[in-house]
Amino acid sequence: FVRDGAAAYTMALQWYVEEDKAYAEKAIEIFNAWAQTLESVVNHNRQLKVGTAGIKYLNAAEIIKHTYKGWNAKDRKAFEDMVINIWYPVIKDWTPRYNGNWDAANGQTLMCIGIFLDRRDIFDTACKQLTDGNTNGAIKNYFYESGQCQESGRDQQHVQMGLAFLACAAEIAWNQDIDLYGAFDNRLYKGFEYTARYMSGEEVPHVQYITWFGKPVYGPEISSKQREKICPAWERAYHHYHDRKGMDMPYTRKMIQKSRPEGTDNQSFMPWASLTSVGLPAR
Template sequence: MKSKVLAGESPWKEAWTQLKSSEIASLDYKPTPFKVVSNGPYNKPDNGGKEFVRDGAAAYTMALQWYVERDKAYAEKAIEIFNAWANTLDSVVNHNRQLKVGTAGIKYLNAAEILKYTYKGWKTKDRKAFEKMVANIWYPVIKDWTPRYNGNWDAANGQTLMCIGIFLDRRDIFDSACRQLTDGDTNGSIKNYFYENGQCQESGRDQQHVQMGIAFLSCAAEIAWKQHVDLYGAFDNRLYKGFEYTAKYMSGEEVPHVQYVTWFGKNVYGPEISPNQRERICPAWERAYHHYHDRKGMDMPYTRKMIEKSRPEGTEIQSFMPWASLTSADFPAE
């Protein structure tokens, strides 16, 4: 990524310009930590939820800038964000607590992983304070999963649990998350989130939530891949089928659909696929395309159509991991 950016090659050049123009990339950025993050159903109330997720995205953005430009001001800004939360946060509570940790945690932890191994200025006491927050405040919120909720919840939980395991060098946490996200009894596992034809557990709900589910699972699969575990290939490339199914429908074509029955036998939504947010293309597509197309040589024509409309993938919707075009676009096979 760094070499592509510095060489000014497309699409990394455009993606880097997008990142640099974002307000969460500015060295003037100020974190907004809360002592208690309380986020209720449908974000009512939302006391600190959006700030928690946004500050995580900012920390990740700072870490990427540090890595590419080697300006330590960006590393220090990321650490400033870590410290603000580590020295303030006491708890994450209310109905959406798992979703907030699941969507925010991955952002902070990817930033922290970059700094841990590339920046010598992260003081041990500050790093330990961050680790303590992760282990004692975040982990207890998501460790028991939300198996009967819509699958995007545990897809979010799983990606962050993997990151916690890696950052804290807790192989047990990582392995448990891999098992649960592969074939665990949860709507968010690869086995259960997708039917064999690619229909998703939330396809009858709306297409934004489907994109959240497949995006979170692709993040989890990419994290696992970096640890030499293949979730992408699970159940005959079920994740691939979910991406192409969803992209085909969002491209304007029709796809087969039946009412979804959860792993515990509950009918959810209706017999028809939902047209809601069918035209709302979220930043969800680059990572899976990179793996299946670039690494594995598999055609993804409908996913490619989504990328052509969404590139460069940025941060316009908080829940998604930002800057996927920058980090994953069309890299050669590894």
């Protein structure tokens, strides 16, 4: 499911870049295969499955919907029905007391559902929840003012997941004229630089994290687990804060110099951000 989402998004991008309809048709083939067969999403990780994969399908579908005339109305309606009737119920109630990357993932896909289906109510609810809602995945709750992340004491791959999902959400919102990047005095920026500084080999201040509902998590020390594992999480934030806003991001720049080009090597992340964000070497 997750791999096919990445494949559909890849095909949609390649259609847009190369204008070869074979790629658009392959994306539609993937949409149809799932829309015609998927009956439910089950088991413990069902929210995370939909949250990490849904954004890929929906971005692919958005591209095809607006740039290719070969997606017939019947097939598109079947895809829309799958999204609202099978995916949406899985994530609509969020997972507010789970690790923050869960609701960061849910939120990015809920925003995409709202946009693709023209459901402003779904989009607005997701924006509000990801800004300052009662969830570990909200920007207000995922970061301390220092930039320390809720999962910094867990391991650095999960931190990068939370950062990447929230950056995707912020980029989606930015394209709808809403600034989540700047929320709480650029809290997301601080989270990226804090994590990148630690992953660059420097030490950072760290205290045991207390969740929004008062639970201490992960202990008093920052985790060195996966400290050297650089995931494709960095490009969107760097593009926004550095290229759009002119803000210095020296540690994030070090990360993208190692992660470029951001492709499909880690299926949890939204791929091809080097292409869609800038497509240029770091300055």
